[in-house]
Amino acid sequence: MFFVLSKLLQYLVMPLLWVLALLVFGLISRNKAKSRKAFLMATGLLLFFSNTLISNEVWLAWEPKPVLMKDVALYDAAIVLTGVTRHEKSPHDRTHYSEGSERILDAIQLYKLGKIKKIIITGGSGSLVSVANTEAQDLRQTALYAGVPTADILLEEKSRNTRENAQFTKELLQAHPELKKLLLITSAFHMRRAQGCFTKANVAFDAFPADFQTQDRRYTLDDVLIPNVDALKNWSKILHEWLGFVTYKLLGYA
Incomplete structure (x- = not known):
């Protein structure tokens, strides 16, 4: 049961799914204020999770130092x-x-x-x-x-x-x-x-x-301002790992 549940939960930690859910809510909501708020939240989440600089900094903090x-x-x-x-x-x-x-x-x-x-x-x-x-x-x-x-x-x-x-x-x-x-x-x-x-x-x-996912720190316009689909994918991966890590701790597996 735990094995099957872990496979299903990985889809719930995908930022793109959150963005899509907010966009759908914004489209079907009859309340204009709530609809506008949903669209703004979706835009904000998309810009945050697609930012290469932010994603890389999170990964740098999580991954251990390499061993030569x-x-x-x-x-x-x-x-x-x-x-x-x-x-x-x-x-x-x-x-x-x-x-x-x-x-x-x-x-x-x-x-x-x-x-x-x-x-x-x-x-x-x-x-x-x-x-x-x-x-x-x-x-x-x-x-x-x-x-x-x-x-x-x-x-x-x-x-x-x-x-x-x-x-x-x-x-x-x-x-x-x-x-x-x-x-x-x-x-x-x-x-x-x-x-x-x-x-x-x-x-x-x-x-x-x-298999390090990080890159050396750099502050180019592409990293700071341009949304990147790879950053979205990296967030999905690390959120899935965080969920697994916390779950293992709570269940006493690790």
Whole structure:
């Protein structure tokens, strides 16, 4: 039930949906004052949430600081979280990334640099319908193409969300007591929730945030004055993550 509800709630935190709701109300309302107020609120929300500068500042405050690869110590394994592929896209003989491919690409680079000995990929499917491959299988394919030996890739394929990532990875690790020093890799915006879940599951780790959504601060006219659809998308993403983070905290998952 929680899994299905979490999928439905993500649509309620889309700023564009709020703007559209106000516009529809303004159009159907017979009260001219309320209609005018709805249109003004819709315009204000649209200008706020489509502002690149504001969006970037919010992301800079939320995402943790990056860890330079040269500063990463030697780890027995890196735990890579999935949630970055497009399972509904054909053909299914290759991996289609929606975003966040840096999760597995950074793990591959760290492996090539000799910083990690093995890669643990955790993730079944976050879809409500059946899929051709698990996400762990998809990311493993990318690692194999990059030359990582099959023996150095471990899969956890049952989890559907971050909480289950931690729980089922804990079970996998119990079968591999030799893997003691661990590096957790996920997108920077998702790292707080992931850290909470893995700590709750009593998995000791260091964090390596990847897939940063921010850009260096700049104050151009485009960023300050011109509405940007990417800013709207970024707000939807971070509001969804905030909702997930608060929900996990309230339920004791993280």
